[in-house]
Amino acid sequence: MSKLVLKGVGKSYGAFNAVNDFSLDLAKGEFVSLLGPSGCGKTTTLRMIAGFMPPTSGTIELDGQVISSAAGVVPPEKRRMSMIFQSYAIWPNMTVGENVGFGLQVRKISAAEIDRRVDKILDVVQLKSLKQRYPAELSGGQQQRVALARAIVVEPEILLLDEPLSNLDANLREEMRFEIRRLHDEFKITTVYVTHDQSEAMVTSDRIVVMNKGHVEQVDAPHILYARPRSRFVAGFIGRTNFIEGRRQGNDVTFDGFTAPATALEGTTGADALVYSLRPQAIGLGKQRPTGGVLAIEAEIAGRAYLGEYWDYQVRPLGGTKPLRVSTGPNTVFEPGGRVWLEIDPAAMVRVE
């Protein structure tokens, strides 16, 4: 049975639709990210799940019971969820121990039991020695761990995270992504995670909801989103890509500088003008003409940049106008202006809307 179900949830302010017809099923123990640029409605959706905002249409159900609809909402304090806020919202007037124990106290659990559980969770997030400290004495990363401990210790039905890593520096952010996933693997709490950072979403999530301008673009596992983006927006937002525009002509599709047989490409029916997404990593680059069932295109190196982990080449097919971006390993070196062969597997070309 689904744990959390959003059915056609919408939130509008007058004529402006912040969230539009949002539907999603979360299985118990699942970790789902809402990913999108700022203003896409992801935080609004999260706050509706938390009960801070009523939806203007649709319903939200927890364990089969409606908790939010346009007619009214169960207030946040009755939902048995917990949330990690962008600002952490660690209460500066309470010690680390008091912060973490607060939710248990509200649940009227005995002091001894609270103490035991607080110690246990602080051990998990490696903050045991800081129990008596005040938040002002902690670093950003430590405050983040307090927020995690405080949210997890109450064993919530749903854990909500609102851009929890956006205030940390880059190294710490990377470390905390794995930490969050580790804690999820340990406690199996159904989680909704809001972020605008694709790598955060990809590291932590079972599935990612890509949102744009208030509506859902695509819901899929990270590798599927990357490999099979369904829309131009998703392809462009998750990772880097080449958008190649083609035109169907008889049995072929003509692109800028090369053609491909229509049968080898997906989705060639319907329209005459077609747009495909092709990842820079999916293009092969070599001195020799490739063989096998691939497209072999002679091209010229138009520009390059060395980024340590890979080379970022701009390669223009002979007879084409726009260069394609191609990534290769750091040891594959071609000089600008040199002739090369591009190797493209038509199956890697994903048609996008």
Place this chain on the structure above:
Amino acid sequence: MSVLSLPAPARRLRIGGFEPTWLLWIGIIAVLLFLVVSPFVYLVITSFQSEKTGAFTFANYAAAYGRARYIEALVNSLELGVLAAGLAGLLAIPLAWGVARTNMPGRGLVRMLVLATFITPPYTGAVAWILLAGPNAGWLNRLYVFATGAEAGPFNIYSFTGLVLVVALYSFPYIFIFTTAALELVSSEMEDAANILGAGTWRTMRRVTLPLALPAILGGLIICFLEAIALFGSPALIAIPARFNVVTTQLFQFFSNPVRVEVAAAYAMPLLGITVLLILVQRLMTHRKGFVALTGKGGERRPIDLGVWRWAMFGYAMLVATLSVFLPYLFLLQASFAKAWGRGFGFDNISFQNFHFILFEHATAGRSVLNSFMFGAAAATATVIITLCIAYIVTRRLVPFGGILGFLCMAPFVIPGIVLAIGFYAAYAPPPLALYGTATILILAFTTRFLPIGYVNASAAMRSLNPEMEEAVRVLGGSRFTALRRVVAPLLKRNLIGAWLLIFIPATRELSAAIFLYGPGTKVASVMIFDMSEEGNLEYLAALALMLQVVTLPLLYLGQRVIGRDFMLRRSAT
């Protein structure tokens, strides 16, 4: 881990769960209607009502403006306001510049002395200046006679000039506060930018620094002007014996037997109108786009090196302080401990008799001091609670039209205390409430007067609090009330104590509303001082005024410990 199961009823959908906040909203609207709207409405209605029949009439206005001396009092007030604000500007602006932007020595000391001036009630200053510049017996006159051998000294505080001096001396801190606040926002980088383009120090000041600070300076002058025309204490102590009237003393006479509240209401209208108008002008000026406050905080501020002139600057600051603090307090102290103040500083002239008399012998003086503190505490507490509720509702957007609540809270800012008191009298003195002379009406009037101070502080405090702090409580299962009790209140404790002190301190000295509303058992210390001045016993007067001041000191210290050194001199305090 075990899953805690939810109690079933908690899961039920509570449709329209906002009724409690709606009730609160209605409650607060009712409170504000009672405190702010109703006195104002009654003031206006009463001014058009016949005293005997209650019918609509213009007779009150005819009576209020029908005599030359009533008009003369109005003109006197305007003159007093303009001259006092001008003089205060001369005192305050150089001081503010010296403290905020130069390397004048003793800047901290000067700030402290301005604060000492600011916390001196105008009537206390007036009492001190009667000791200093009273005709013949005043200390400055005696010094003059002693030094020159002349028959009489030239100073007479009981004059229009005297009144202007005393009013200016105790209202210049307003201009000082506004000007330093603005100057401290002009970053050195802005001046450097002018310098590097070829402008010298003088040109930079004229073209960059001054224009940036000018709206604030004008704003300070306006506040000072309004303070001067709304003041009752100093004019009562100086103008009445000097046999001329200003608006406030004239209003007081309309209230002396028989009480002609209808005429007083009509006569108060210009005071109200001018205040509303000028506050609007002041707001427009200081909130105009491009004013430094919007772009401020940029870069450090280097003090300007005045060279040897810094000592001249310091000398000027000390001269001002001598007139507003040193001399007045020296002679207040002397008089309060003297058997007879004219006998000077000899040891044989020292006694505690004056304090003993006030606290234990006088029929109502001791009681009046107690009343001042009780009413002040009650009003401060009520104001802090009401304004915190309103600031919470408004900043958290719990109800639609929250802005109306904020507006009503700020409205008393444009109503002079004396006008407010007439409104309160008109609204609540008659039956059924018949509150005239009770402690209740004094506390309510004080509460209304200080709502704006409370609201400014409470909403600043609320805005400084991230709403996520409360949301974290709620999502973990705590109610809104739990969030208020466990998180909001503890986090705002300092701000609330600060706001309480900012209200309590002026409330204990409030005179212009109290003078119209007190009764036999509810006389406050400020009214007592006014009463005693009519008896002419300056030793008792000095002792009572000094006692009020001394009690303020530990509170001031507490305030500075809780919210910082500048707590009374910040702009939000005004």
